[in-house]
Ligand code: 13P
């Protein structure tokens with residue numbers, strides 16, 4: 001869990017911000033000029049946050065300059081948990097649409113803003129409530145005790161059709177905690193397979209995957225391991241089974257941060273979206289992180305400029321049908337109950 005030091009310490013000067021971000025070794029994104037611009041946006045966002053009584057929640061995959069305005073940075077489970085105890089009128093969600101929806105599901109009386117409404121998720125798009133209702137009905141003819149477990153990477157409507165939600169951090173725990181023997185796991189086929197391998201339940205997978213993780217191949221991991229056989233390989237469970245087979249540890253994004261911080265190892269290969277390697281590089285400068293990662297185009301749609309504009313104009317609000325919200329809240333609340 002990261003409570004960004006920048007929030008407690010006050011905004012960095014443009015020079016310090018440049019020094020900080022230059023450590024990422026991306027001279028096209030981080031120049032003295034871009035950091036000057038970012039520092040201005042960061043000052044404006046901090047002022048607007050206090051004027052609007054707003055908090056900023058950010059996912060681990062966000063651009064590192066976004067961390068400078070975040071009140072909390074974490075994985076999907078930590079962000080959902082954090083969203084239930086927010087003392088503010090406005091939540092600005094720097095992440096993707098389903099994450100902002102979860103914050104709204106859990107905080108119906110608060111205004112939840114997503115700085116860019118195009119920031120979706122191809123995995124969440126692979127399941128619709130209508131198709132899920134049909135599949136669930138058909139499968140319950142065969143398995144009357146079937147439970148629908150939906151990954152949080154789903155729309156509010158899909159959550160409303162589900163018995164319980166889970167994240168990459170607690171998927172196995174949720175499957176084990178359910179009294180049901182049969183589970184329809186929606187929508188990630190790779191995470192479903194991982195859950196199946198780690199429970200004795202019958203897990204039926206939906207036909208979906210994350211385009212970011214699914215394109216990572218074993219050859220990319222093996223090429224690094226050949227040169228650096230000592231690196232610890234950290235893999236997100238949205239990756240393919242043949243990639244998971246090469247992992248030293250399979251875990252959520254924040255699980256990787258904790259693992260890297262606590263491990264005596266000094267070098268790691270981080271196999272997930274590239275934002276996580278950036279967070280690790282900035283947070284654990286004494287360790288070395290190699291990348292076998294891809295960018296999520298949706299996560300990277302969120303910028304400081306749009307975050308400032310969202311707060312300034314109070315735009316891009318998440319609005320949910322109350323009946324859908326109430327049913328989706330039940331599935332999220334059950335997740336919290338089953339994974340204390
Ligand atoms: P985490 O819950 O592990 O942060 O993952 C979220 C996600 O979208 C992975 O692609």
Ligand code: SF4
Nearest residue numbers: 121122123210212296
């Ligand atoms: Fe969705 Fe994949 Fe991007 Fe995560 S990394 S938000 S699952 S598209």
